[in-house]
Amino acid sequence: MKLAGIGVGILALGVAFSAAAAEPWEAFLDQVRIKQAIADSLTPEQLEARKIRLAQWLYQQSLIGGNASRTPGDVCTAATLETTLGPFNDTTVGATDDFDLPADTAAPTCTAASTCTGAGPAGSLPRGAIYTGTGTGPDRAFAIRSSTACTMTITMDPATQDMALIAYQSTCSSNLADCACVDDTGVAGTAEVVTLDMQAGVDYFVVADGYTTSGPPGPSDAYTMTFSGPGCTLVGASTVNYTNTAGPLSFTGSVGVATPSQNVNVAATGGNTEALTISGCSFVGGNNADFSLSPAPSFPLSVAAGSNVDLPVVMTASAGGARTTTLTCTTPNATAPSGTSFSVTLNGTATADVSPTLTYSPVPTTSIAFPAGPAGVATSTIAITAAGAAGGGVTTVNGCTFAPAGPFTAATTPANGQFTTSVTSGSIDLTCTRGATAAASTLTCTETTGTITRGNSTTRSWPVSCPAADAAVLSASKSVTGSFNPGGAITYLITITNTGSAASADNAGDELVDVLPAQLNLVSASASAGTAVATIATRTVTWNGSVPAGGSVTITINATITNTVGQVTNQASVSYDADGNGSNETTVLSDDPGAAGGADATTFAITGALQSIPVFSNWSKLLAVFAVLGMGLMFWGFRTRQA
Structure with a gap:
């Protein structure tokens, strides 16, 4: 049970005196009478303790000049936000009983938030528990907010x-849903303490209330209210303004194409307290579906004082012509003169897209x-020609393939294959690699009118052939x-004919080699084009040169x-x-x-008598020797006479 303090009769006397007060100063007279009645019933030790507490209270009053700095109200809505931590000297004498909490001793029962940490001094019920009779007396409310x-x-x-100390969050009422914390020690004249975890920018109301179990009205009393907390900065009424x-x-754009973004700038005033x-934000009315925030912000947005977003x-x-809507954004904590919302009118003009028509040369097929x-x-x-484009209209040529693949390639100009109002000509550029055999295929390209994802596609194709x-x-x-007889002279004529479509190349090495048989003596070689060389010792003829397509070259061998x-x-x-690879x-x-x-060797027969060779007799040989000897003797005699 809650301590009775001094007796029910004395409390009743205090109630009677308070009820009889006609002027505010008379309420203080009532307090004096009550204090005297209490003093008469106390032991000397109790009386000395009360005197000490009264002296402390009078000293506090002298330090802060009475009630001049306080701004509590009889009800929460009348309380002005405090900007200092106190202490504040106030009284519930003459106040009204506005906030009576239902009794509940099962902790915690205050449900506004779990912001009350720790219980009061010894004798308190568990944190947030409420005694029967708490809040039955006249009450006063303080408003506080921390930045x-x-x-x-x-x-x-x-x-x-x-008395009892009650903390409410955001709203005061007799509803436990608004109660954040309660402390009531149950001892008359004993301080009540709560420790509150405050959220930045949230309003809390601190109520000094009375307690009685005999039914309202409960007691009234003078009291001192003090706030303290490291890092707590009390601010007055919020100033949250913006432009x-x-x-x-x-906006100007084409149907279905996002325009460049334009910014709606919101700047928080530098002097804001939070x-x-x-x-x-939302787009309201008109063509609201045609407008968006991109990239989309993550709401809610917090804009610090002096900053902007x-x-x-x-x-x-979605269609051509005029487009309009209104951007409306909500700013719930803004204060006057700024409003709790703002709107910006958005106007736009959209041009309907017309995709160009493409003409091909040669035409498909x-x-x-x-x-x-x-x-x-x-x-x-x-060749491709584009005509008739308007707005963001586009026609694309891409996806060109060959079937069968073969030695073919295809690429578009421009590279992305897109034709617009600014790109009116282009091409599909083809290649084939000529090889030993001819090749044939079919080129197929996709023509898309409109965007790739939303357009209509048509297939265009051309048969293609690549020659060998x-x-x-x-x-x-x-x-x-x-x-064709022994010792006779002969002539070979070699004619090289090119029936191909390209001239033969004069590559490294000999293009012709002819080695005559031993029955023949090589005399000479010549050519109508290129270079013929006769190597007599080996009876070999070589030729180097080119033969034009459809032409011939003749080599003559004697x-x-x-x-x-x-x-x-x-x-x-x-x-x-x-094969044209540079090698023979x-x-x-x-x-x-x-x-x-074909490819027969050239053959002829040597006919007729062999050539005769002169034969000398022994007498003929002797006469020849004497003739030579005589000539030698004559030469010797001549040389002698000269000497």
Whole structure:
């Protein structure tokens, strides 16, 4: 049970005196009478203790000049936010009984928030528990707000009576949902203390109230209210002002295409006592679905004093023509003269997109034949002309493929294949690599009118063909004329003919080699083009040169027949580059045009008598010796006479 303090009769006397007071000063007279009645009933030790407490209270009054610095109210709504920590000297004498909490001794029962940490002095019920009779007396309310989150210790020290200290969060009422903390020691004249974890910028109301179990009205008393807490800074009424972009903002764009963003700037005034809160923004009325915040902010936004934030607005028009809406943002903690919301008018004009029409040359389905030529890359082009584009209209050509793949490639100009109001011409650039054999395929491209994701697609195709690479194709014929008898002179004519589509190349190495048989003596060699070389000692003829496509070159070889008879067979070897790779990898043999079939050696027969060789007798040989000897003697005599 709660301590009775001094007796019910004395408390009743105090109630009677208070009820009889007609003027405010008479209430203080009542207190004096009560104190005297209490003093008469106390032991000398109790009386001395009360005198000490009264002296302390009078001393506090002298330090702060009475009640001049306090701004509590009879009700919470009348209390002005305190800007100092006190101590504040006040009294509930003459006040009204406004806040009576229902009794509940099961802790904690205050449910506004778990902000009350620790219980009061010895004798208190558990934190937040409420005695039967708590809050039944006249009460006074203080309002406090901290600019920072902190732990606040609140002390209410009554002069003589048994009083209770109640902390409310945000709102005062007799509802436990508004109660944050309670302390009531149950001892008359004993200080009540609560420790409150305050949130930054949240209003708390601290109520000094009376206690009685005999029913209202409970006791009234003078008391001292003190606030203390490291890091706690009490602020008065909030100042949260801001400025914002007034608008209207104007947007210009194309249907379905997001415009560049324009910022609505919100600047918190530098003198604000707390951060401005922007709890949310919405687009209201008109074409609100065409406007958005991009990138979207994460609400609520907190804008510190002296800072600002940009709200980026973009328009993505759903149709052409005029577009309009209003951006409305809520600022719930803003104070006058700023409002708790602001609006900005947004206007826009959108141009309906018209995608260009593409014209191809050659038109689709037309066959494209790559030009003939040597081995390597051949090119061809499909020209594209775009016309009729408007706004953000676009037509795209992409996804070009060949089936079968073959030696083909395709690329678009521009590289992204997009044709717009500013890109009115381009091409599909084709290549094929000419090789040993011809190739054929079908080129297919996708034409998309509108964006890739929302457009309509059409397939365009062209048959294509790549010829085999131009190449030389050589053959050689070899004929012979002359005197086909021992010692006779003969002439070989070798004709190299190119029936291919490319000239044969004069590559490294000999293009013709002809080694004459032993029955022949090589005399000389010449050529109608290129260079012919006759190596007499080895009876070898070589030729180096090029044979034009569709042309020929003739090599002439002159020789004599040795003093022999029989068949003479000869065949020349021709080497050339058939695949255009710079190397003579193909070899053919000469053919005798007078013989049936191909690649026949050229053959002729040596006929007639062999040439005779003179034979000397022994007498003839002797006469020759004497003749030479005589001539020698004559020369010796001549030299002697000269000496």
